[in-house]
Amino acid sequence: MIARIHYSNVRVDSLREPEPEMALTDVRTQDEEQEREHLAATLRLLTEELEQLNGSIDKSARTIKEQKEHMWTYWRDMDSAEKASFRTEINLSVLQGDHAVRRRQRIARLLESPYFGRVDFRRSDDDAARAYYIGVHNLSEPGTQEIVVHDWRAPVSSLYYDFESGEARFEAPKGTVHGEITGKRQYKIQGGRLEFMFESALNIGDDVLQRELGRSADDKMKNIVATIQREQNAVIRNETADVLILQGVAGSGKTSIALHRVAFLLYRFKDTLSSDNVMILSPNKVFGDYIADVLPELGEEQIKEIDFDRIAGRFLAKVTGYETFSEQVVKLLDHADEAAAQRMRYKATPEFVSCLDAWVTSRADEEFLAADIESKGTRLTAEWVADMFHESPGLPVFTRLDRVANSAVHLLKHKVVDRGGKWTAADTARVRKQVDAMFPYRDAYAVYKAFYDDPDRRGLFKPLGRKRIEYTDVFPLIYTMIRTARQDTYGHIRHLLIDEMQDYTPVQYAVVRELFSCKMTILGDANQSVNPFSSSSLPTIRNIFPEADCLELCMSYRSTTEITEFAQNISRNDKFVPIERHGPPPQVIACTDQTARILKLIEEHENSDHRSLGIICKTVAQAEKLYGALSKAGVGLTFIDYDSTAFAGGVIITSAHISKGLEFDEVVVPDVDDTNYATEIDRCMLYIACTRAMHELHLTLAGPVSRFLEFTSQSRVA
Numbered sequence: 001m002i003a004r005i006h007y008s009n010v011r012v013d014s015l016r017e018p019e020p021e022m023a024l025t026d027v028r029t030q031d032e033e034q035e036r037e038h039l040a041a042t043l044r045l046l047t048e049e050l051e052q053l054n055g056s057i058d059k060s061a062r063t064i065k066e067q068k069e070h071m072w073t074y075w076r077d078m079d080s081a082e083k084a085s086f087r088t089e090i091n092l093s094v095l096q097g098d099h100a101v102r103r104r105q106r107i108a109r110l111l112e113s114p115y116f117g118r119v120d121f122r123r124s125d126d127d128a129a130r131a132y133y134i135g136v137h138n139l140s141e142p143g144t145q146e147i148v149v150h151d152w153r154a155p156v157s158s159l160y161y162d163f164e165s166g167e168a169r170f171e172a173p174k175g176t177v178h179g180e181i182t183g184k185r186q187y188k189i190q191g192g193r194l195e196f197m198f199e200s201a202l203n204i205g206d207d208v209l210q211r212e213l214g215r216s217a218d219d220k221m222k223n224i225v226a227t228i229q230r231e232q233n234a235v236i237r238n239e240t241a242d243v244l245i246l247q248g249v250a251g252s253g254k255t256s257i258a259l260h261r262v263a264f265l266l267y268r269f270k271d272t273l274s275s276d277n278v279m280i281l282s283p284n285k286v287f288g289d290y291i292a293d294v295l296p297e298l299g300e301e302q303i304k305e306i307d308f309d310r311i312a313g314r315f316l317a318k319v320t321g322y323e324t325f326s327e328q329v330v331k332l333l334d335h336a337d338e339a340a341a342q343r344m345r346y347k348a349t350p351e352f353v354s355c356l357d358a359w360v361t362s363r364a365d366e367e368f369l370a371a372d373i374e375s376k377g378t379r380l381t382a383e384w385v386a387d388m389f390h391e392s393p394g395l396p397v398f399t400r401l402d403r404v405a406n407s408a409v410h411l412l413k414h415k416v417v418d419r420g421g422k423w424t425a426a427d428t429a430r431v432r433k434q435v436d437a438m439f440p441y442r443d444a445y446a447v448y449k450a451f452y453d454d455p456d457r458r459g460l461f462k463p464l465g466r467k468r469i470e471y472t473d474v475f476p477l478i479y480t481m482i483r484t485a486r487q488d489t490y491g492h493i494r495h496l497l498i499d500e501m502q503d504y505t506p507v508q509y510a511v512v513r514e515l516f517s518c519k520m521t522i523l524g525d526a527n528q529s530v531n532p533f534s535s536s537s538l539p540t541i542r543n544i545f546p547e548a549d550c551l552e553l554c555m556s557y558r559s560t561t562e563i564t565e566f567a568q569n570i571s572r573n574d575k576f577v578p579i580e581r582h583g584p585p586p587q588v589i590a591c592t593d594q595t596a597r598i599l600k601l602i603e604e605h606e607n608s609d610h611r612s613l614g615i616i617c618k619t620v621a622q623a624e625k626l627y628g629a630l631s632k633a634g635v636g637l638t639f640i641d642y643d644s645t646a647f648a649g650g651v652i653i654t655s656a657h658i659s660k661g662l663e664f665d666e667v668v669v670p671d672v673d674d675t676n677y678a679t680e681i682d683r684c685m686l687y688i689a690c691t692r693a694m695h696e697l698h699l700t701l702a703g704p705v706s707r708f709l710e711f712t713s714q715s716r717v718a
């Protein structure tokens with residue numbers, strides 16, 4: 001085995017300098033031959049490791065079974081120390097078994113494709129270059145511990161992503177290693193077979209990237225380790241930022257990169273960070289399902305997910321009913337009433353957060369009125385109460401009131417009992433009532449409501465009937481709850497990912513800051529807001545996190561040049577750099593019977609090589625109606641609405657809002673007439689819908705074309 005591995009770690013300088021009389025094709029053949037042998041040797045090593053792991057997993061299972069049988073047989077005769085020691089032994093065996101199972105999963109992945117790249121690097125203090133093969137996981141030769149495949153996250157692997165031929169360096173644990181890259185190769189290995197190999201002196205070769213981008217969409221997001229680009233690598237490997245803000249145009253790989261960043265951080269800080277300590281704040285459950293495979297593919301456990309609706313549920317379930325974000329978006333798409341828009345705009349500013357914060361915190365000083373507390377002939381003076389209350393100025397007001405009440409109950413109860421009296425639960429309740437009466441508000445809801453009594457703010461709080469508040473009040477109210485009473489936080493989370501950052505307001509960020517005191521990666525695209533009245537711009541988010549590192553991704557990878565240029569005409573972003581990849585131009589199809597035309601597009605799709613088609617309507621109601629019509633015609637398609645939890649392949653029908661973050665080989669956008677797409681929010685939806693397409697985009701309409709598509713007047717088809 002050792003000899004095989006030594007052979008495979010062939011010194012590449014000998015490969016690079018062919019004998020003068022050798023023809024180039026001979027060198028290529030020789031290179032390919034050596035690569036095939038290297039692959040075969042690596043696969044042998046993996047197979048041996050797999051067999052060994054299978055053996056140790058079987059052994060672990062047998063040991064656990066025997067240990068359990070032994071424990072049950074002698075359980076009665078064991079003392080508690082023996083029982084505890086037995087349990088520890090079994091737990092240890094289970095842990096070892098789990099570890100071996102995880103390792104086996106990694107080996108199985110490597111057997112499928114052991115590596116995707118190689119970089120030949122000569123250290124400055126070395127005469128010859130050495131080949132470093134790079135894959136999804138590490139693989140070492142068991143005898144020598146020599147690394148045969150380097151994990152893509154290892155320090156040396158950054159050479160592959162960051163440098164072209166020539167001078168290069170990487171950060172090793174002992175300091176910077178300088179040297180020279182003498183060659184780079186990329187491989188496509190599938191099912192253990194070398195399908196192709198590229199020599200690439202430059203950055204991760206265009207050829208491989210083009211092949212990857214030209215592929216059909218999967219029903220799950222896939223990992224991109226083989227083709228991570230340099231600017232993306234900078235985001236993934238940033239170890240220093242406590243908060244990292246990533247602004248990226250549609251399709252620039254923000255979500256992919258954020259997940260790869262998590263995998264990198266889990267590897268880099270494996271002693272202090274585990275997947276249990278990382279959470280993603282995602283826009284919805286369908287999106288959560290779509291991204292669910294990326295981390296497991298990279299050999300990491302899936303991370304927990306949360307969304308703002310669930311945070312709202314946790315706080316408000318017992319307080320009040322409330323409108324959800326999606327209900328707000330639906331309402332806005334239906335009809336944006338100016339007064340509601342004004343309320344949203346007002347509550348979407350950083351000034352609103354400061355103003356609410358100042359008002360809530362000053363309530364304790366301005367409105368708490370200490371009074372005597374009396375119970376069963378015993379009394380605590382107002383001075384005592386005031387001293388007690390002012391002893392903890394840093395605590396939220398209701399927590400301070402609780403402290404006063406608890407201390408008062410404690411003291412009074414002792415006095416009464418010392419005198420031979422009795423103290424009951426009703427006495428405790430009476431004391432609490434007296435303390436509560438010293439502050440004019442019963443709870444956070446009352447405090448929040450009173451904030452709008454100020455003449456300047458009248459009319460800005462408008463509940464939706466009894467016991468139901470607008471979405472725009474949900475997070476201000478939760479913020480008030482946090483500022484007025486102690487709340488449980490997500491203390492165990494050490495890294496939080498926030499996707500779709502533009503959709504969250506400063507007060508939502510204020511809530512996040514209170515609940516998560518951890519490092520964060522915040523990503524989004526200002527052009528993909530779904531609520532123009534309350535979206536946050538990059539400068540706004542930067543102001544909320546002044547300590548953040550801000551990075552930007554401008555190259556878009558998802559769509560063909562034709563689709564990205566089309567989408568740019570709907571909503572321009574001058575920083576946008578489309579990748580050079582061509583396909584058919586988007587079609588705007590004017591027709592009298594859109595359903596019939598869409599049925600024809602579905603039929604064409606089913607006869608094509610494409611795997612997914614997204615029919616993206618402006619609203620969920622429109623999607624549901626069209627779903628009914630298409631299903632009636634016998635088409636098999638999946639309707640996704642706000643309650644859906646899973647993302648499937650094939651033909652999908654949904655709304656633009658729900659399609660955020662998803663992608664399809666082909667997209668159909670129905671009803672692109674000027675009644676349906678007329679307002680700013682409609683423009684956002686149209687942009688989101690069009691940018692979901694990877695290879696083909698079709699838009700259908702039956703009336704005058706939307707004002708946002710006037711640029712297509714020359715190219716419409718009937």
Ligand SMILES: Nc1ncnc2c1ncn2[C@@H]1O[C@H](COP(=O)(O)OP(=O)(O)OP(=O)(O)O)[C@@H](O)[C@H]1O
Binds near residue numbers: 213227
């Ligand atoms: N370096 C890369 N190599 C291969 N594919 C890439 C690369 N970067 C991005 N992609 C692909 O581009 C597509 C878009 O990626 P992703 O969904 O992460 O982008 P995004 O910026 O979050 O998009 P959006 O904001 O529009 O939802 C995906 O198919 C992803 O695999």
